[in-house]
Amino acid sequence: MPKIVDHDTRREEIAEALWRVVRRDGIRAASVRTIAAEAGWSAGAVRYYFPDQAGLLSFAMDLVSRRVTERVSALQPKGDPASVVLRYLEQVIPLDDERRAEFDVWLAFMAQAQAETGAGELHAHVDKVHDDLRHLCESLLQSLKLQDDLDLRRESERLHALVDGLSLHAAIQPERTTATRIRHILRHHLEALLA
Amino acid sequence: MPKIVDHDTRREEIAEALWRVVRRDGIRAASVRTIAAEAGWSAGAVRYYFPDQAGLLSFAMDLVSRRVTERVSALQPKGDPASVVLRYLEQVIPLDDERRAEFDVWLAFMAQAQAETGAGELHAHVDKVHDDLRHLCESLLQSLKLQDDLDLRRESERLHALVDGLSLHAAIQPERTTATRIRHILRHHLEALLA
Numbered sequence: 001m002p003k004i005v006d007h008d009t010r011r012e013e014i015a016e017a018l019w020r021v022v023r024r025d026g027i028r029a030a031s032v033r034t035i036a037a038e039a040g041w042s043a044g045a046v047r048y049y050f051p052d053q054a055g056l057l058s059f060a061m062d063l064v065s066r067r068v069t070e071r072v073s074a075l076q077p078k079g080d081p082a083s084v085v086l087r088y089l090e091q092v093i094p095l096d097d098e099r100r101a102e103f104d105v106w107l108a109f110m111a112q113a114q115a116e117t118g119a120g121e122l123h124a125h126v127d128k129v130h131d132d133l134r135h136l137c138e139s140l141l142q143s144l145k146l147q148d149d150l151d152l153r154r155e156s157e158r159l160h161a162l163v164d165g166l167s168l169h170a171a172i173q174p175e176r177t178t179a180t181r182i183r184h185i186l187r188h189h190l191e192a193l194l195a
Numbered sequence: 196m197p198k199i200v201d202h203d204t205r206r207e208e209i210a211e212a213l214w215r216v217v218r219r220d221g222i223r224a225a226s227v228r229t230i231a232a233e234a235g236w237s238a239g240a241v242r243y244y245f246p247d248q249a250g251l252l253s254f255a256m257d258l259v260s261r262r263v264t265e266r267v268s269a270l271q272p273k274g275d276p277a278s279v280v281l282r283y284l285e286q287v288i289p290l291d292d293e294r295r296a297e298f299d300v301w302l303a304f305m306a307q308a309q310a311e312t313g314a315g316e317l318h319a320h321v322d323k324v325h326d327d328l329r330h331l332c333e334s335l336l337q338s339l340k341l342q343d344d345l346d347l348r349r350e351s352e353r354l355h356a357l358v359d360g361l362s363l364h365a366a367i368q369p370e371r372t373t374a375t376r377i378r379h380i381l382r383h384h385l386e387a388l389l390a
Contacts (some may be wrong), residue, residue, distance in 0.1 A: 026309075104309055111306030114221075114299055114366055132366050156363075157372070158357065158380050165360030169352075172325050173310055177352070185353050192387070 013039055014115055015063050022060065023101045027108040030056060054112075054122065061109045061125060064102045065132075068092055072136070082190040085140045089163055089186060092133060094170045095179040104173055132159045145195045155193060162189060208234055209244055210258050217255065218296045222303040225251060249307070249317065256304045256320060259297045261325075263287055267331070277385040284358055284381060287328060289365045290374040298366055330357045340390045350388060355360045357384060 017039035021030050031053065036046040050056040071091045077084045094103035106129065113122040138156040146155070166185065169177040212234035217227045226248065231241040266286045272279045272344040289298035301324065308317040333351040339351070361380065364372040 072209070107306050107309055110363075110367065111302050114302055126367060129366075154380060154383060156375065158384065161360030161364055161380070162353065162357050163357070163362050167357030168359050168363065169325075169356055172305065173320060181352065185356070186351060188349060189353065 004040065010045075011049060014041075014046060015059070017055070018060055019063065019101070022105060023097065027057075027060065027101075027104050030060065032056065057105075057109050057112060058122070058125060060105045064105050065129060067102060081144050082187060082194065085144060085190055086186055088136065088140055090183070092136075093163060093167050093182060094174075095182065100171065100174075103167055107168075107171065124153070133163070137163065143192070144190070144193065146193050147195050150193060159189070162186070205240075206244060209236075209241060210254070213251070213255055214258065214296070217300060218292065222252075222255065222296075222299050225252065225255065252300075252304050252307060253317070253320060254302045254356070256324070259300050260324060262297060276339050277382060277389065280339060280385055281378065281381055283331065283335055287331075288358060288362050288367075288377060290377065295366065295369075298362055302363075302366065328358070332358065336388070339385070339388065341388050342390050345388060354384070357381070 014035060017035050018030055021034050021038050025034075032043050032046050032050070035056070036043045039046065050059045068091055075087060075091070079087075092099075094100040095141065108124050109122070113114060113126045134156060138152065138158045141152060141155055146152075163186075166177065166182050170179075170182060209230065212230050213225055216229050216233050220229075227238050227241050227245070230251070231238040236242065245254045263286055267283060270282060270286070274282075278317075287294075289295040304317070305321050308321045329351060332355040333347065336347060336350055336354060341347075358381075361372065361377050363375060365374075
């Protein structure tokens with residue numbers, strides 16, 4: 001009987017091995033070789049799924065997007081309106097080891113897209129993730145009863161920039177930009193917008 | 196007569212060659228080889244000043260810090276208070292080609308520090324640049340007549356995160372996060388803090 005290769009299961013196994021390497025040693029350590037070793041496969045088998053370093057980074061980024069989407073979808077909106085919005089935003093901010101690893105992948109991915117000219121596919125992917133977060137910010141603000149004179153476009157852009165800036169600062173100086181500080185700043189920001 | 200090597204002049208020449216390469220081809224294109232070619236020197240002569248890629252990136256980052264400091268020092272405070280603060284903040288935001296190249300260097304530098312474990316020297320340098328900008332935000336806010344109940348520490352952190360977030364967005368989607376949008380958002384942010 002011919003050997004049936006279940007590609008979905010294989011992808012899932014690679015994703016898990018990749019994630020263990022990223023969490024333990026950082027995104028820079030993730031290579032076809034290290035992931036193959038982690039998964040107990042040959043480098044050739046891993047390379048079938050991502051032929052090069054750029055493909056591997058895209059695969060890692062897809063994984064991050066999937067994780068964030070799953071967490072956001074699973075949230076149950078309860079509590080006061082600002083707390084609900086805050087809980088959604090927290091899903092994309094590096095507040096624990098898991099989200100820190102996700103943010104590091106995004107950072108490496110984005111920096112690579114910026115540094116390479118003509119990296120069209122990378123850029124399209126970065127744009128997609130960027131647009132998704134902007135839309136999330138806009139939807140969340142629309143769910144709040146905002147002050148009458150606020151410009152929704154401007155406030156969505158401002159909130160989006162604040163979220164990404166705080167994430168960046170949490171990555172650069174985690175001992176200063178703690179989860180508590182981030183929640184404090186974001187809650188204050190949201191409450192100042194409420195009617 | 197022995198040949199006198201003027202190290203300061205040489206460093207300046209390398210800095211200029213490095214900057215031409217970064218502006219034209221991006222920070223990823225900057226290597227000992229490409230900079231030597233640009234300056235019309237041997238790779239060995241360039242390597243004397245920065246022995247490896249990390250040293251080169253540090254050199255580029257020093258150059259960015261120097262440029263920002265020069266621009267900030269040269270500013271003449273005039274106009275309404277929010278406009279003055281805005282003019283200072285604009286010196287670190289990628290609003291034109293020159294500052295975009297500077298931001299790309301910072302981004303590459305910071306992403307490398309994040310991605311590499313044990314990159315102590317890189318980290319110290321990233322911390323320094325980060326702290327400088329936070330102090331600038333704090334001093335600028337202190338120069339304004341703010342609302343009585345505002346917490347200066349929180350507002351400095353919020354402004355700093357907003358500035359870095361907007362810079363990041365200007366780098367990711369320059370056609371959307373334009374200089375006009377950034378000025379509009381920052382002016383609104385500052386005016387909401389005024390007494």
